[in-house]
Amino acid sequence: MKAKSPTSIDAYVGSRVRARRKVLRLSQVGLAERIGVTFQQIQKYEKGTNRIGAGRLQSIAETLGVPVQFFFENDTEPTTYSLVSNGRDDVNAFLASKDAQALNRAFMAIESPAIRQKLVALAKSLARDTHPEIDDIIHPETGA
Known part of the structure; x- marks a missing residue:
């Protein structure tokens, strides 16, 4: 076989x-x-x-x-x-x-959930320059 x-x-x-x-x-x-x-x-x-x-x-x-x-x-x-x-x-x-890898390690090192959320919001904001629909791409069910 x-x-x-x-x-x-x-x-x-x-x-x-x-x-x-x-x-x-x-x-x-x-x-x-x-x-x-x-x-x-x-x-x-x-x-x-x-x-x-x-x-x-x-x-x-x-x-x-x-x-x-x-x-x-x-x-x-x-x-x-x-x-x-x-x-x-x-x-x-x-x-x-x-x-x-660097981004993941840095993000994981941030202990504050509020700061993590702010970082995600910043990344989305920067991504909107190229993709205005970024919220629908990341979380299509909620837009969040």
């Missing part, structure tokens, strides 16, 4: 692993050691060239402090991607970027 080839879903899950690992400032070696594989295997998972089995994905999720469903979350509303980015790959590329 021939092994199944990786799919676009495998690549997406791998990109989510990479993004979360980077947010946590965890190296591929560090993640590999914690789940009992080589760093080369982590590279293959993150690139989507190797599939991640269910047990291994559970172990990765526990190590990265997220539920398994985190790796499958996907906002498929076309307005979100057509207005905010060119697609899922752009979002994943951004989440894995140094800017996104």
